[in-house]
C-alpha cells in the first residue's frame with residue numbers, strides 16, 4: 134500500500150494513491166451494500182419460509198385425490214389413493230350376472246393399519262395412508278356368503294382396529310337417472326355449509342349417480358350380487374340407503390343426509406369419559422316408544438336412524454346390513470312375483486329392507502354380540518346417557534334426533550346439550 138511520507142508525490146504515485154485509496158473504498162461500499170442486500174433477502178426468506186412451514190404443519194398431509202375412471206362412462210369419483218385395481222370385467226356397462234361358479238376377479242385387499250394412541254390427527258392420516266399402501270394383490274375364490282374385501286379381520290372378530298375416518302359423505306341421486314343430468318339446486322346443499330364449517334380439514338364428498346355407480350362397481354367388483362342389487366334397486370331411496378352402507382364400509386367417516394345440520398363438531402361426538410379409541414361406530418336413535426304407542430310403520434320398540442352414521446372403515450355391521458339387504462330384496466321380489474327392479478315396494482318394505490327397520494336389526498344384532506343380556510330394542514329404551522357397547526356408541530334420542538314430537542326428543546325450540554345433529558326431514562324419498 135502507498136505510504137504518506139510528506140514528500141510531493143510523483144505522478145505515478147498520485148495515480149497509485151488515487152487507485153488504492155478510491156477504488157478500495159468504492160469496493161468496500163459496494164461490498165457492504167451487497168452484504169446488506171443479501172442479508173435482507175436471507176432474513177426475509179427465513180421469515181417467509183417459517184410462516185409457510187407453520188401453515189403447512191397445521192394441515193393434515195393433503196391426500197392428493199386420485200381419480201378412477203370406469204369403462205365407457207368416463208365419469209370419475211375421487212378416492213384417497215387407496216383405490217383398488219379395477220378388473221377388466223368391472224368396466225362392462227352391463228351388470229355382471231350372479232354366477233357363483235365363475236372365477237372371481239382379482240381384488241386388492243384393503244388393510245387399515247391400527248394407529249397407536251396419542252397420535253395427532255395428521256399422523257393418524259399418514260399412517261392410515263401408509264397402511265393402505267401395503268395392500269397386496271391376491272386372488273380370491275368365489276364364495277357365498279359375501280366375500281368381503283377385509284381379509285385382515287378374523288372371522289369371529291366383532292370389532293375393528295381402524296378409527297372413524299375424517300371424511301364426510303353426502304349422496305344426491307336423481308330420481309330418474311336415465312333422464313338428462315340435472316344439476317342440484319345449490320339451495321338443496323345449504324345445510325352442508327354447517328358440516329364444512331364445523332369440521333375443517335375433513336374430506337367432503339358429494340356422491341352423485343355416476344360416482345356412486347363407479348364406486349360400487351369398482352370396490353365391490355368381486356361381489357357381483359352387490360353390484361347387481363345396487364344397479365337394480367326399485368327406487369332411488371333404497372339405492373341411496375345401500376350406497377351409504379357401502380361407502381362407510383369401504384371408506385369410513387360420517388355419512389349424513391343433505392337435510393341435516395351439524396350442531397357440534399364430529400370431534401366432539403364422543404362424550405368425555407368414553408375412550409375415543411374404542412369407538413368404531415356411532416348410531417343415533419330416531420324413535421323410542423317410551424312416551425307413546427307404536428307407530429304404524431315402525432315395528433321395533435326403538436329404531437335407530439340411518440340419516441347420520443359415523444364409522445370406522447370395515448365395521449362388521451355393514452357386512453351384516455348388506456347381507457340383510459340382499460335377503461330382503463329376494464324376499465320382496467318373491468312376494469311380488471316380479472323382478473326386483475319392476476317392484477313398487479311399499480313404504481314398509483323400504484324401511485324393512487334397506488331403511489331404518491333393517492338397519493335397526495343389523496345394529497341390534499351387533500350390539501347383542503357385545504352384550505348378551507340385550508334381548509330386544511326395548512332394553513335400550515329410556516336411555517339418558519350415550520352408552521358404549523363394545524365398539525358401538527349409542528347416542529340418546531337428542532344426539533341425532535332432537536326436535537321431534539315423540540320419543541322424549543327435546544322439542545321446545547331449544548337446542549339441548551346432547552344434540553349433535555339436527556335432522557330437518559326435508560327431502561324424504563320414502564313412500565314415494
Ligand SMILES: *[C@@H]1O[C@H](CO)[C@@H](O)[C@H](O)[C@H]1NC(C)=O
Nearest residue numbers: 432460461462464465485486
Ligand atoms: C322384514 O324383512 C325380513 C327380511 O326380508 C323378513 O324376514 C321379515 O319378515 C320382515 N318383517 C316383516 C314384519 O315383514
